[in-house]
């Protein structure tokens with residue numbers, strides 16, 4: 001048969017290869033540990049939902065719903081979409097399963113799908129870790145959510161992130177501001193680009209979010225949403241700002257921060273870096289007090305955020321952990337036959353140990369090469385002679401100061417029975 005052309009992954013969707021997965025797991029484990037310390041519980045929802053859910057929550061006239069959703073009609077005629085984000089699904093599930101009877105702190109992780117133009121830091125399948133808090137209305141929980149993200153950055157060793165915050169006020173305040181903004185922008189209608197002219201009619205606040213440098217000045221001089229806030233929204237925002245100051249979190253108020261999803265009100269925030277080029281927002285969220293009701297639930301205040309795993313990993317300097325702690329080498333007929341059972345014994349005795357057992361034979365030299373490449377700290381060396389005496393060699397592969405070969409100690413020989421105890425000293 002003629003050789004077939006191999007198929008490739010879909011543009012903007014990436015395979016997570018075995019050599020990269022350890023860094024993903026490290027980040028996910030770290031996030032999970034931090035989230036658990038704040039009392040969050042994980043929820044998993046389907047990747048596919050009714051398209052209507054996203055239209056009603058994210059908004060009909062947003063980029064995501066207008067241009068980016070992977071939507072299709074299934075064989076039964078239902079209109080479905082791959083989820084472009086997690087908040088809508090979380091709210092849908094919380095209503096459906098009656099979770100809104102008491103305050104809840106929920107987190108989730110997984111792939112999201114948006115058909116954006118792929119570029120560095122922007123993918124069509126990307127991965128988020130997100131949190132949603134239901135049933136708490138005050139600025140105290142907004143503050144806690146932001147402090148949680150700060151703790152996560154410090155656990156991940158990330159220092160180059162800055163926090164921008166804003167308040168979008170409540171629905172009535174935003175509607176009044178919208179009129180002011182439209183009146184202002186109408187005066188300059190012919191200076192607007194096509195996209196902004198269209199937004200002016202459909203979703204004028206989004207004009208503030210335009211990345212077009214030609215509009216920067218016009219936008220900078222637009223009336224400010226902050227000025228349009230009523231006393232309650234203002235007090236909420238001021239309490240949040242005071243809490244951030246008290247906790248020593250540096251932040252910048254960005255009155256143009258409006259977010260690309262329609263469900264937000266009051267506090268919104270983004271953690272941004274300059275190290276990733278155009279796609280510098282690694283984490284974003286805010287309050288969305290109206291969404292539960294909008295999706296058919298009882299009015300319930302809510303706040304949350306999501307971080308982009310790919311973007312965070314690109315920033316993180318955490319070295320990947322080695323794939324093994326120890327590598328078992330065996331040369332000789334009896335030793336080779338005994339290697340796998342001995343490896344099992346060692347795994348029974350040391351449940352934390354990551355032990356790679358050499359398979360496929362070969363000389364000591366070639367097996368040592370593999371052992372070295374595995375990143376293991378020690379090689380366990382078994383030959384027929386050692387086996388006859390029920391002994392095994394322990395050969396450190398790395399010095400105390402990393403890879404310095406001079407620092408590597410000599411091989412020692414220990415009885416197989418004592419191996420587990422002796423190994424503990426090396427690891």
Ligand code: HAM
Pocket residue numbers: 084085086087114116121122123124125126127128130131132260261281282283284285286288303304305306307308309310311
């Ligand atoms: P979002 O701003 O659309 O918010 O996305 C949150 C984060 O996901 C972004 O800051 C970014 O790090 C990452 N992200 C978004 N799109 C892409 C992409 N195409 N490629 C790579 N990474 C991307 C939300 O999704 C809201 N659901 C957050 C939220 C939760 N608000 C309240 N609760």
